[in-house]
Amino acid sequence: MEKLGSGDPHQIGAYRLLARLGAGGMGHVYLARSGRGRTVAVKLVREELAAQEEFRERFRQEVQAARRVGGYWTAPVLDADTEAAVPWVATGYVAGPSLQQVVGHDHGALPERTVRILAAGLAHALKDIHAAGIVHRDLKPSNVLVTIDGPRVIDFGIARALETVTDGGLTRTGALVGSPGFMAPEQVRGDRITPACDVFCLGSVLAYAATGALPFGTANSGVHALMFRIAQEEPDLDGVPEGIADLVRDCLRKDPAARPSLDRVLERTGADDTVADGRALDPWLPSALVAQLGRHAVRLLETEDPQGAGPAEGAGPSGPPAGRQGSGPGESPGPGPTP
Template identity: 65%
Template sequence: MDRLTAQDPRRIGQYRLLGRLGQGGMGQVYLARSERGRTVAVKTIKPDLAQEPDFRRRFALEIAAAQRVGGQWTAPVLDSDTQASSPWVATGYVAGPSLHEVVSRDFGTLPERSVSLLANGLARALTDIHAADLVHRDLKPSNVLLTIDGPRVIDFGIARALDANHGGLTRTGATIGSPGFMSPEQVRGERVTPASDIFCLGSLLAYASTGRTPFGTLDTSVHLLLYRVAEEEPDLAGIPEGLRHLISGCLHQDPERRFGLPELLSLTTPDGSREPWLPGPLIAQLGRHAVELLDSEGPESRTDRRAVGAPGQAAPASWAGATPASPAAPAPVWPGVHPSAQQ
């Protein structure tokens, strides 16, 4: 986390800003605390987008839908102001690194069991997102955060506002989404359905397993990546045999032939082991990462917070920014997570 600059506001809505978490294509992301002491991530929208009335209208509709998303596998949308001079949205804060950071910088590719359990958690997140009549549209490694008790999906309900505003293209002609993690229908500008997220999930799982997408490495030319996604079969070289059926079933060109979420959940049911879902060295690294992030908030912002549980012990829901799992779809006990953490 970076310190606030002289140009940054010190408060947004009821939230006191603590630092900069990063900057994305749509705006700046801050770490903040509410007046009641909850730690959140606040994303502001770039001025050029904020000046477009149609974008504000779409943004308001999509945020309202995103606030209906429940479950423990997403960072919940807590608050927003779509009419502010600089529109913003606040979500639950997840004290964990992104899958992109873990694979590309901090640790490397994940073992087969971890990738299967990653798929299970992300399928549960998509179940909650799709139940709110949302399609994520930008499911990529930087939008998946890893915690000791499972993955969390962020930034749902935002990409569609930009997509609808520009008909699938920005004014510079760039497609909405991330080239290596888009579906063929996104690339072609066709109607996007929940099956599009399944295709993106397949690419994401391949990346977690091999460090590259099925259509090239992340430094491949954007135009070449888009062509391969739209026109070629995925390259599954290097993917363990035990994951090939899972990943290939997500990556059919025809959306109707892709796995549905129930099939994905069935294929990736947790094995009942009490071992953590991630390798031991990565669990330890997640603990250090969480401590560093929470220490950077200052002592007063860490009241009643435990940075990370010991292996085999879940972090509290308030720390992870999670909400209770939907009673309509009870989850099997996850590896290394006490059942009470999933109630």
């Protein structure tokens, strides 16, 4: 989370911006607050993408589809203006670090029980996403947020909008669609994408959570070498606890038809009866992470109200607006806080 810069807008639609959350291939993401006081994440599309009508049309379709995603395990789409000069989408803000932050920086590999409950929560999230007719296509640790209650999935469906501006697997700006270390073989080969793609990505995420390492290595030796390993070689599951190694290995089958269904994944986690209504029924995180989440919540409160007395309801600081007024923070339900 960073302070707003001189080039950042202060208002997007009905939302007053508070801080920068990040940036990615799609655009910038901001922490914001609605006139009603709801904290949200607002994603502002890059101007060069907004200028492409093909992208805009797919973005409209994907936002509309994402609004239909229900359930408890995702960050809901609350508002959007796909017709603005610079389109944007607002989602519920999930007050927790990403799995990438947790494993890569704060804690390291997670214990088996935590990974089992992570798997159950992610399988529930993917079931809800697939029920809305969406394939996530970019499930990765930075798109999984960690909360006291359980994991939350963000950014579902958005990767598909970027595919409208691709040429041979690359965007017209030269960026890969998807995240190489967490892509499925069919994405690498440019084959038809089905929900089984997300099951493969789930396997990669679980291997990372359990070991701190990517099952097909990194792109240090080159992106194409990594993509070859994903398409042709077996995953390295050294360090994955024996109790979940077979499940992870089956998720990582090269043939989409050979991967387990999400219902079967839930059964094999052995943890489905420990999660309900978006919550782990018992504490699921190591105590050190629970303490970190508490500190994260305090920082959020300080960002929202740094002086101890925020502006009057509905008021916002002066600054250049981005886009036109959206439909307002009418809270209908999908992608989220990180790009």
